[in-house]
Amino acid sequence: MTARLLVRDIGKSFGATRALDGVTLCAQAGEIHAVLGENGAGKSTLMNILAGSLSADRGFIEVDGAPYRPRSPKEARNLGVAMVHQELALCPHLSVLDNLMLGQENARWGWLDRKTMKTRASDALHLVVGPEARSWLDQSVGTLSVASQQLIEIARALVVSAGAGASDCRLLILDEPTSSLGRQDTERLFEILRRLRNQGHTILYISHFLEEIRRIADRFTILRDGATVGEGVVAEVSVSDMVRAMAGRRVEQRYLRSERRGGPVALTLDRVAGLNLPKQVSLHLHYGEVLGIAGLVGAGRSELLRSIFGLEPIRSGTIKLGAFVGPASPAHRLAHGLGMLSEDRKNEGLAANLSVMDNLTLSRLPLHHGLVLAEKQRQVAERWLEQLRIKCSDPCQPISRLSGGNQQKVALARLLHHDVDVLLLDEPTRGIDIGSKEQIFERIDAVACGGKAVLMVSSVLSELLGVCDRIGVMHRGVLETIREAEQWTEEELLQEALGATA
Incomplete structure (x- = not known):
């Protein structure tokens, strides 16, 4: 079976700093694939290469068996790959509709075709929030909760681009999607991700909350110092095993305060x-x-x-x-x-x-x-x-x-x-x-x-x-x-x- 995403021997340097050095990764269609590693391990660099924000110095990437080397995020989206960054990138004073379609507007005779735009935006938002999607479109993004804005970011990634040869979103990259969410909103997000997985989407999921990884991801790849150091099935390893592979050492998550007495x-x-x-x-x-x-x-x-x-x-x-x-x-x-x-x-x-x-x-x-x-x-x-x-x-x-x-x-x-x-x-x-x-x-x-x-x-x-x-x-x-x-x-x-x- 052809993999949805195949990354082979990817390398990337910034001056004298080698950010990636021979990264490999394989993710299947209909899979939530966790990408793990300490800060500085190379996760963000790899994801930005996949999203078209950076170019690799060496290596080879395939999406559904075809060579993949986007020169911009827009080209990546047209090829069916989109990324939702940890820091939300929405325009708070614009409506949900305008945020969803920003940079992907439909035009007819020099005028915006808002009817078509609304249909496309509603279809994407419906995948994420369900029947209430249409009632969201005219709301100002700035009036919505952080959790709702996170869902809008995901829906924006799922909007089918209007350009010739554009593809549905086949590969969705999520960078720390729950870092600003409470427990209830996290559960709602997980339900949405499982639904997208069941529809055949592949999701690359970056998170430092390893207990979340245990609950939501199917397989994982671990990076350390810019290289792949581990991969496997999430259900077959423990959290401590993942931590040990990420750190290259045994790490105990214990934050013991010193004995001290408060002053004035x-x-x-x-x-x-x-x-x-x-x-x-x-x-x-x-x-x-x-x-x-x-x-x-x-x-x-x-x-x-x-x-x-x-x-x-x-x-x-x-x-x-x-x-x-x-x-x-x-x-x-x-x-x-x-x-x-x-x-x-x-x-x-x-x-x-x-x-x-x-x-x-x-x-x-x-x-x-x-x-x-x-x-x-x-x-x-x-x-x-x-x-x-x-x-x-x-x-x-x-x-x-x-x-x-x-x-x-x-x-x-x-x-x-x-x-x-x-x-x-x-x-x-x-x-x-x-x-x-x-x-x-x-x-x-x-x-x-x-x-x-x-x-x-x-x-x-x-x-x-x-x-x-x-x-x-x-x-x-x-x-x-x-x-x-x-x-x-x-x-x-x-x-x-x-x-x-x-």
Whole structure:
């Protein structure tokens, strides 16, 4: 039987950095195929080659037995291959219809043929969301939840291109599709993926949530250091086997916090409510502790952190940094020792067109009479690259060339370089591998042991239990009881997040 996708001996280099070195992969029609590996293993480079964003230096790719070498994402789509990136790429002010058809519009005598466009968009969206598809088309994308936007991205990949010789989507590439989804939305996505698989679509599924891989994928391929190091049937291996192959060593996912005692109050919220935080929230965060906030997507956790940092206005209540109560703006918060790591590193965490060095030092440049000391800047960057074990070929390398995990570590390094006293961390390990998670949690633990205060939002309950001193749960905008971490179990945290407690 001819494979849907056959990748043989693919190689790709960026300057002196070899990103791929002899990658092989085989995926069948009607299969969900997981592509696994730590950050920097080469997954993103391989997927971008398949999606037409990059060209391979060597090797051979076939799709349904025919040679495949697209020169652009549009050409890849016309050949039946589409990719949904981890960072959503939708236009929030346009309708669902316009987002689905962007770049694939039908025209007649110089005018848009919206009737045909609506039919094509509705057909694709129907594959994903079912009978309610037509009611979605006129809604503005910006009014929809992140989970709904994720489904729109998948539907856009399934839209049949209008060009001559265009093919249905035969190969769908999903990069960390559940990283922004809660449990219920993840289950809905899995139902959709199983339905697409049963219809004959092949899905390449990239995820660091290995328990999800066990549930949704049929077969897997593992990359390490740019090469294929393992492949097989998911049901025949354990999670620990996959982790060992990914890391090339035995890795235990244990985040053990150090013994420490909290100090004075660093941050106080007294009945704070805001534009996107309708319920009043109160809490105390101490120096020398990590306070975790659990909850489902949409519970208000990110909105809470954004309100504290001054990104979203508050309507009532007070926020105090120590004894200071001042203007609620990010500039004032940062000036008084409070910094934030956003969950959206693409749009809010990094300057994509700048280098690793510039991103890392941007908030605290070494200056002399208003001029940047370039050599000092490089020394600072190299020190943080070493401390956080950030993989890059050179500090001047574009940040966009780094893997997601290394980009996240650069964003965290900038916050640490600014030397703030209170850190707000929103999903600090979103979309990164186990090894990078360990390194980030080691740094968070060291920061707290050094006397700084950390307020951390995470959707991974085991991470909160392993890293935090205290944990609270948000449910529909309400911050429930905050307890010592030892007083919680994962089941209790989930029940509280679902509002299912007695």
